[in-house]
Amino acid sequence: MVQVVMTVAGSDSGGGAGIQADLKTFQELGVFGTTAVTAITVQNTKGVREVCPMTPAVVADQMDAILEDFDVACIKTGMLFSADIIRAVAQKLHEFNRPLLVIDPVMIAKGGQSLLLEEAITALKTELLPLATIVTPNIPEAEVLAEMKIETQEDVEVAAKKLLQLGVKAVVMKGGHRKNNENAEDIVYMENGEQFTVSAKWVETKDTHGTGCTFSAALTAELAKGVPLQKAIGTAKQFIQAAISHGLSIGHGHGPTNHFAYRTFNEVKMKEDVINES
Numbered sequence: 689m690v691q692v693v694m695t696v697a698g699s700d701s702g703g704g705a706g707i708q709a710d711l712k713t714f715q716e717l718g719v720f721g722t723t724a725v726t727a728i729t730v731q732n733t734k735g736v737r738e739v740c741p742m743t744p745a746v747v748a749d750q751m752d753a754i755l756e757d758f759d760v761a762c763i764k765t766g767m768l769f770s771a772d773i774i775r776a777v778a779q780k781l782h783e784f785n786r787p788l789l790v791i792d793p794v795m796i797a798k799g800g801q802s803l804l805l806e807e808a809i810t811a812l813k814t815e816l817l818p819l820a821t822i823v824t825p826n827i828p829e830a831e832v833l834a835e836m837k838i839e840t841q842e843d844v845e846v847a848a849k850k851l852l853q854l855g856v857k858a859v860v861m862k863g864g865h866r867k868n869n870e871n872a873e874d875i876v877y878m879e880n881g882e883q884f885t886v887s888a889k890w891v892e893t894k895d896t897h898g899t900g901c902t903f904s905a906a907l908t909a910e911l912a913k914g915v916p917l918q919k920a921i922g923t924a925k926q927f928i929q930a931a932i933s934h935g936l937s938i939g940h941g942h943g944p945t946n947h948f949a950y951r952t953f954n955e956v957k958m959k960e961d962v963i964n965e966s
């Protein structure tokens with residue numbers, strides 16, 4: 689039976705990030721995607737021109753409609769915009785017995801525009817993060833959540849531990865914003881004290897719009913299928929690496945990644961394997 693997942697996030701009219709990136713990723717990984725839209729953004733690869741938030745009640749109603757009807761295996765959150773929306777989402781998660789939850793703490797778009805009001809940071813930390821199965825901050829987001837500057841490897845670990853203290857079960861400290869990260873290393877810290885890294889070849893490209901959304905959506909899909917956390921993170925890393933390294937070169941700013949690449953190249957590989965066997 690197909691697994692149902694839900695993304696609670698903003699719409700990106702440019703199609704590379706937000707709800708659109710999530711749905712494309714869900715589709716590619718064979719899960720059924722549903723949505724609760726938190727905001728409409730007027731956006732393309734060059735930046736965000738306008739943000740039109742939904743009311744918290746409409747966000748809650750969308751979650752109700754889905755969660756009453758489907759057995760949702762895993763939920764992810766992306767752009768949440770305001771403290772009131774965060775509170776509405778947290779309340780619904782409590783009501784529906786806290787399903788598996790991936791939180792991508794989206795704050796600022798690649799173009800520099802704010803996707804989370806400053807007044808919402810406390811609500812994110814105190815009301816939503818404690819419900820998370822896993823949180824996936826990039827370095828600037830981790831700096832805000834942990835209230836510290838992150839420059840060294842030790843800083844990464846200290847910040848991750850601060851996030852674990854908020855009640856999160858696991859933290860992926862994504863490395864897309866780290867200097868000299870030639871192995872595109874992301875470091876995962878678990879509540880039981882274990883840690884591991886996933887890495888890939890760094891790709892020199894400006895086309896990284898929606899990388900964080902795509903990575904966390906892939907992780908959501910894998911967790912929904914019942915894949916254990918470490919393996920799910922490994923697949924999410926392969927998915928985003930394929931999407932970045934087979935870029936589409938469209939748009940005039942930070943272009944989107946290639947959501948077809950993971951499946952297409954796996955299929956090519958499978959065909960090659962079959963040919964080799966015969």
Ligand SMILES: Nc1ncnc2c1ncn2[C@@H]1O[C@H](COP(=O)(O)OP(=O)(O)O)[C@@H](O)[C@H]1O
Pocket residue numbers: 825826827862863864865872873874888889890891892893896898899900901903925928929932
């Ligand atoms: N240029 C790149 N080459 C390879 N991997 C990258 C590159 N940029 C980001 N990544 C990877 O993409 C994923 C998303 O990370 P990041 O870009 O830091 O997130 P965000 O979109 O939230 O800023 C991580 O696995 C990161 O290591």
Ligand SMILES: Cc1ncc(COP(=O)(O)O)c(N)n1
Pocket residue numbers: 697698699700705706707729731766767794796797798799803896897898899900901
């Ligand atoms: C609706 C929405 N959600 C998330 C992002 C973050 O993506 P990025 O950091 O790549 O700009 C975005 N730009 N728009």
